[in-house]
Amino acid sequence: MNKSILKFITDFGPLAIFFFYYYSNDKNLAVAIPPLIIATLVSLILVWFFEKKIPPMPLVSGVLITFFGGLTIYFNDPIFIYIKPTIINIMFALALFFGKFFTKEPILKKIIGKSILLTDLGWEILNKRWMFFFLGLALLNEFIWRTQSEEFWVNFKVWGMLPITIIFTAFQIGLINKYKINDE
Structure with missing residues (x-):
């Protein structure tokens, strides 16, 4: 896969999925965050699969999205x-x-x-x-x-x-x- 296409998909794919779920569910964060977390984890797996490494910034961002998204869902806050x-x-x-x-x-x-x-x-x-x-x-x-x-x-x-x-x-x-x- 072309490296720039992969980067675009893995950088903006989770965001597009978040927007889709947020705006198609009455602007509900609780509905949009789980698909964001899943899409973020899938994008990190894709990067690993194609490049055999995950750059530090997407990794840190992915961990924090999962962590803070999870806290948002768990505490409903x-x-x-x-x-x-x-x-x-x-x-x-x-x-x-x-x-x-x-x-x-x-x-x-x-x-x-x-x-x-x-x-x-x-x-x-x-x-x-x-x-x-x-x-x-x-x-x-x-x-x-x-x-x-x-x-x-x-x-x-x-x-x-x-x-x-x-x-x-x-x-x-x-x-x-x-x-x-x-x-x-």
């Missing part, structure tokens, strides 16, 4: 699924902050350093920006779920956070170009 993005984003921010103490270089460099060649200062700045970005997303998620309707939060989770992440990523191009090491 949506707060658990609402706080999942907050916890994921805080975990990513903390990994970026504390990672350099364990690897002696920014974690972001360890993750994507083979794709982008930057100076050490460039990696430090990029790592800090992403750390603060993840903290900002965590705070934004907290604000949205605490002040808006469930339906607004569900839509924002997909149609808000994804574009914000894409725009933030695009704004990093200037930094990357400034600190890029020419491979000549």
Whole structure:
């Protein structure tokens, strides 16, 4: 299977299934979460089957979806699924902050350093920006779920956070170009 098609299906398939069940069952989280958990686990199995490994971010996300989705269903309380993005984003921010103490270089460099060649200062700045970005997303998620309707939060989770992440990523191009090491 084509790697980019597999990635698209495993990244967005569970989300599409969640939306289908959420909107076809009177916007009911209790009905939409079990198919989300199952689709997430199936997508992780598919990734393992085709690639013989599961990247850390989808694995962590899958574990947290299963855990917080399960808590939401068990306690019949949506707060658990609402706080999942907050916890994921805080975990990513903390990994970026504390990672350099364990690897002696920014974690972001360890993750994507083979794709982008930057100076050490460039990696430090990029790592800090992403750390603060993840903290900002965590705070934004907290604000949205605490002040808006469930339906607004569900839509924002997909149609808000994804574009914000894409725009933030695009704004990093200037930094990357400034600190890029020419491979000549």
